Amino acid sequence: MSAQQHHYDIVIVGGGLAGLSAAAYLSHKGKKVAVLERGVLGGRAVTLPIKGFHFNFGAHAIYGRDTSMLRTFEKELGLSIQWQDFSPSKAKYDMGDEVTDVPANILGLFRTKVMGGLDKVSFTFNILKTMLKLESGHPHLSIEKWLEQKNTPDDVREMMLTLASSNFFTKEPEKIPSDVFFRYYSRLFLTNKPVAYIGGGWQALINEFVRVLESNNGAIFTKTKIVGVTHENDRITSVHTEEDSFTADQFIMCIPPKELEKIMTGSKVEGLVKHYAQYDPTYVMVYDIGLKKRIESPYTYIYDKQNNMFITDISYYDTSCTPEGGQLLQATAYLRQADMGNKEVLEAYKAKIEQMYDKHFPGWREELVVPRVSQRAVVQEIKWNMHQQAMPVFFPEYRNLFFAGDWCQGQGQLSELSFSSSLTVCDMILKHD
Ligand SMILES: Cc1cc2nc3c(=O)[nH]c(=O)nc-3n(C[C@H](O)[C@H](O)[C@H](O)COP(=O)(O)OP(=O)(O)OC[C@H]3O[C@@H](n4cnc5c(N)ncnc54)[C@H](O)[C@@H]3O)c2cc1C
DSSP: OOGGGOEEEEEEEOOSHHHHHHHHHHHHTTOOEEEEOSSSTTTTOOEEEETTEEEESSOOEEETGGGSHHHHHHHHHTOOOOEEEOOGGGEEEEOSSOEEEOOSSHHHHHHOSSSOHHHHHHHHHHHHHHHTTOOOOOTTSBHHHHHHHTTOOHHHHHHHHHHHHHHTTOSOGGGSBHHHHHHHHHHHTTOSOSEEEETTHHHHHHHHHHHHHHHTTOEEEOSOOOOEEEEETTEEEEEEOSSOEEEEEEEEEOSOHHHHHHHTTTSTTHHHHHHHHTSOOEEEEEEEEEESSOOOOSOSEEEETTTTEEEEEHHHHOGGGSSTTOEEEEEEEEOOGGGTTOHHHHHHHHHHHHHHHHHHSTTHHHHEEEEEEEEEEEEESSOOBTTBOOBOSBOTTOTTEEEOSTTBSOSSSTHHHHHHHHHHHHHHHHHHO
16 A cells, blocks of 8 residues: 555654654554654664674663653553663773772772772762762752862862763863763662663564564555655644655654754744754774674673773673673773764774773774774754753644654763653643554
8 A cells, every 4th residue: 555545643753763762652652653764663772693703783781770651651651671781880080000999889989999099979969969969960060060160179170070971971171061971860860770782682672662562553664765844824734755745733853953954944843953963973993793602791880981992891780682601791982072974083083992992991903803983973853951951852843743853851971861851742642542
């Protein structure tokens, strides 16, 4: 049957985590839903099988999983997720001449050598304040300015910025708005599950959303690129590819602003979307290696403080991602905007990552089966800093048009933003009925 013969309650454009979670949720609530995806499902959350290894395009660490929006989807939709909890005692900072604990929780805080004794107390106090939500920061104050205003001791400042650098995937943590910083940590320090991986990688999660969607008669159209919309007064009436059009009562756009800009040309929100499309994403370099034999190490996460890069032993948490006896290590380096497109600088990052592998996993070169490098992976479509803001999930110009994705306003960051904006939009649609 050709696509243009269908009318849906809700059409969702984009089959990444935001689009698929919204589609599964709304179909589960009885809506007739279609997902339109230009390529294959998953977006940036894809798992690539190469020579028996399963590489996740980006890591699939879920932060604070017990209070996460993914947990809400899991409970509501009965998703089967094989959680693999990260072990905080195996997370270390490489300080150059020594390796010390990461203060991923209060225990790590007391063990870490990043700070001296008294400063630890002060840092603990700051964390407690965060936990008690007495401190919420201010949107007009970067974390750098906030630390300045509070006369924070240097060591504590250093610790807070190092934490923020590793959690926000940035080389410039001082630019993070202080309210964003405190919101994030007030949640993270209250969780018992600071980081968890999904057994089977992103693909296992994608399969679960698809299972729910299909069992509720949802429709999925892959290789279906939307190129424009039609609108009438304050409503969108259809979206279309070069050949087909899809009509619906409500539309959710789960595609990044730079793509959205193209399809909203000529609409009443063209200028608004353009504004968000000009913002810089958070870029990283990812350098994964699949090894034929494990190289044992006392840590599963090591963060090089000086170079802002880290290695995770993904296969320690998810044994299904390698052939038997193998190991999959993932290195991530945070990049500056100015680094983008500079071949020499990017090559230098790659060499530094290799040095880090040499230092912490000596002998990796002899065991190497597959290297996989992405030089400019988009971790988050809109980077958090004082000059950039997340996009709203709704503009008043159209009453039946919503947005979700990691570029939208929501809770947390990375995929948590995709899930939280998706859930907000679903609730808005369902409450409207
Ligand atoms: C290197 C790396 C590491 C990461 N690490 C983590 C991590 O540890 N933890 C974590 O939570 N998150 C992590 N992330 C982030 C996470 O992958 C993203 O936040 C999430 O996948 C974004 O999903 P989304 O649906 O919001 O957007 P996207 O994945 O960008 O989905 C958008 C979809 O829209 C489709 N599309 C675009 N244009 C059109 C069109 N015109 N018509 C139809 N379809 C269209 C695209 O093909 C895509 O499938 C990482 C990402 C990377 C790259």
